[in-house]
Amino acid sequence: MEVIESIDQMQQSAELLRSAGNTIALVPTMGFLHPGHLELMRVGSKHADRLIISIFVNPTQFGPGEDFEEYPRDTPGDLEKARKAGADVAFMPRAEEMYKDMHQTKVMVEKLPKRLCGLSRPGHFDGVTTVVAKLFNITKPHLAVFGQKDYQQLAVISRMVMDLNMDIQIVGVPTVREADGLAMSSRNKYLSEAERASALCLKESLDTAQALVEAGEPDTAVIERRIKALILGYPFTDIDYIALCDPITLDPASTIQEETLLALAVRVGKTRLIDNCLLRRD
Numbered sequence: 444m445e446v447i448e449s450i451d452q453m454q455q456s457a458e459l460l461r462s463a464g465n466t467i468a469l470v471p472t473m474g475f476l477h478p479g480h481l482e483l484m485r486v487g488s489k490h491a492d493r494l495i496i497s498i499f500v501n502p503t504q505f506g507p508g509e510d511f512e513e514y515p516r517d518t519p520g521d522l523e524k525a526r527k528a529g530a531d532v533a534f535m536p537r538a539e540e541m542y543k544d545m546h547q548t549k550v551m552v553e554k555l556p557k558r559l560c561g562l563s564r565p566g567h568f569d570g571v572t573t574v575v576a577k578l579f580n581i582t583k584p585h586l587a588v589f590g591q592k593d594y595q596q597l598a599v600i601s602r603m604v605m606d607l608n609m610d611i612q613i614v615g616v617p618t619v620r621e622a623d624g625l626a627m628s629s630r631n632k633y634l635s636e637a638e639r640a641s642a643l644c645l646k647e648s649l650d651t652a653q654a655l656v657e658a659g660e661p662d663t664a665v666i667e668r669r670i671k672a673l674i675l676g677y678p679f680t681d682i683d684y685i686a687l688c689d690p691i692t693l694d695p696a697s698t699i700q701e702e703t704l705l706a707l708a709v710r711v712g713k714t715r716l717i718d719n720c721l722l723r724r725d
């Protein structure tokens with residue numbers, strides 16, 4: 444596996460791979476790789492001849508007071524895992540090169556980022572779309588793979604790709620979970636043992652909501668009240684949002700549709716966790 448830090452060198456390597464007739468899959472990550480990332484890589488490898496992963500803790504998607512400084516990092520461990528997972532290239536740019544010379548361009552999707560996580564993380568998705576657009580221009584992929592755990596991120600990136608006619612296929616991969624249901628996330632590392640037990644309230648909420656829908660409950664307000672009580676019944680929890688909404692527009696839904704997105708953001712101690720599922724009527 445080649446490790447590339449320079450943007451020029453990455454663009455040249457990607458061009459060489461393309462001109463030799465290879466298709467390229469990109470898995471963009473912020474490192475501290477876990478089995479969820481490895482699943483993205485497995486899917487990427489399956490769909491393309493060459494797999495590039497990027498490891499970059501992108502400063503522009505963290506707000507003031509968020510965990511940019513503390514975000515867990517493990518470069519040697521990540522490179523080992525990426526190598527074992529069959530990545531051909533690990534692209535690890537430096538922030539000074541990604542945002543050099545008074546960088547002043549942003550890629551912004553207009554409406555979707557104003558929903559859900561965007562309400563408590565203003566500017567977050569502008570940071571995501573900007574860095575992802577840059578990574579696309581640097582690594583020149585035919586397809587890029589993202590986890591469905593970050594449902595809104597996947598929706599925003601898909602919108603950007605569609606609106607800007609980027610010739611890149613976006614592939615979404617189902618959430619990988621621990622044996623007890625907790626969605627894998629680099630941020631799980633922040634949880635104490637007692638908080639880790641409380642973090643199970645997210646998956647339990649998704650399961651409870653699905654059971655209510657299957658039992659015929661049509662009213663999203665009823666489901667929201669049940670989930671709220673369930674989450675707040677666990678210690679250390681604080682709800683950022685419980686959203687039942689249209690899976691495409693992310694507009695709030697008052698009644699359960701054929702498919703309704705349930706998305707949650709819950710603080711467990713100081714750690715903000717997200718999870719989601721598509722509620723299906725039958």
Ligand code: PAF
Pocket residue numbers: 471472473499501504571574575593596
């Ligand atoms: O999902 C992530 O890890 C990040 O938001 C991404 C897509 C790598 C952009 O920095």
